[in-house]
Amino acid sequence: MTVRFVEDTPPDPIRFAYWVPNVSGGLVISKIPQRTSWDADYNRRLAQIAEESGFDYALTQIRFTAGYGAEYQHESVAFSHALLAATTRLKVIAALLPGPWHPTLAAKQVATISQLTGGRIAVNIVSGWFSGEFRAIGEPWLDHDERYRRSEEFIRSLRGIWTQDNFTFRGDFYRYTDYTLKPKPADPLPEIFQGGSSRAARDMAARVSDWYFTNGNTPENIRAQVDDIRAKAAESGNRPRIGVNAFVIARDTEE
Numbered sequence: 001m002t003v004r005f006v007e008d009t010p011p012d013p014i015r016f017a018y019w020v021p022n023v024s025g026g027l028v029i030s031k032i033p034q035r036t037s038w039d040a041d042y043n044r045r046l047a048q049i050a051e052e053s054g055f056d057y058a059l060t061q062i063r064f065t066a067g068y069g070a071e072y073q074h075e076s077v078a079f080s081h082a083l084l085a086a087t088t089r090l091k092v093i094a095a096l097l098p099g100p101w102h103p104t105l106a107a108k109q110v111a112t113i114s115q116l117t118g119g120r121i122a123v124n125i126v127s128g129w130f131s132g133e134f135r136a137i138g139e140p141w142l143d144h145d146e147r148y149r150r151s152e153e154f155i156r157s158l159r160g161i162w163t164q165d166n167f168t169f170r171g172d173f174y175r176y177t178d179y180t181l182k183p184k185p186a187d188p189l190p191e192i193f194q195g196g197s198s199r200a201a202r203d204m205a206a207r208v209s210d211w212y213f214t215n216g217n218t219p220e221n222i223r224a225q226v227d228d229i230r231a232k233a234a235e236s237g238n239r240p241r242i243g244v245n246a247f248v249i250a251r252d253t254e255e
Contacts, residue, residue, distance in 0.1 A: 020061065021037065043079070043083060051087045055090065060083075062097050065136050076096070077094045099134060101154075103154050103158050106158060111185045123158070127194075153173045157174045161176070162185050163189070166178045167181075191210045206232035213242070222244060226242050
């Protein structure tokens with residue numbers, strides 16, 4: 001599976017990424033036996049092959065509990081660092097889940113990895129979709145729009161910590177008073193990705209995200225989503241780039 005990132009301006013190249021199978025089955029719910037592996041050696045080699053083939057990004061996945069097609073899973077930030085250590089150019093996007101992660105910890109983890117790898121780390125903010133996982137680890141399960149509101153505060157907190165000294169922020173979920181993180185991330189600053197197709201997801205992307213990717217739709221509906229996000233982003237001065245999740249089915253028939 002590849003993720004096709006389309007830049008906003010025509011002169012910029014199309015960039016390609018792949019989903020890192022750091023979970024068993026790669027989170028592909030299918031009756032067809034999967035041929036990927038979640039183990040570290042396989043994934044290091046896969047990252048090297050992707051880099052040699054011209055891929056720009058690799059996107060790790062985050063799951064905390066076994067089940068639902070993911071019996072085994074490696075934690076995303078540590079696994080991203082392992083892939084970065086095995087490559088020289090590939091940028092790895094670490095999935096972060098507000099709730100289990102606090103922005104303070106995430107900002108420090110990612111800043112350290114950025115310093116160690118010359119800025120090759122990015123983050124994907126996952127607002128949460130699996131209520132059983134949150135309940136299993138004692139985290140409150142917020143309503144849909146509240147999860148995106150928390151994610152927006154998470155992103156604002158990350159960016160503030162990474163760019164400001166004496167950072168002060170007053171949100172409903174996170175609060176900071178004269179907080180300074182050093183060292184800050186290396187240049188370039190970690191890019192912030194997010195997905196989601198809901199109204200709340202698109203509005204959040206328009207306001208605060210660097211990249212928005214959709215999981216797929218008809219070309220007409222994707223265009224409508226893109227136009228909607230860009231129109232709202234123009235109001236806030238943000239210019240999120242757009243990514244499209246693409247699948248290649250290499251079979252003789254659809255069946």
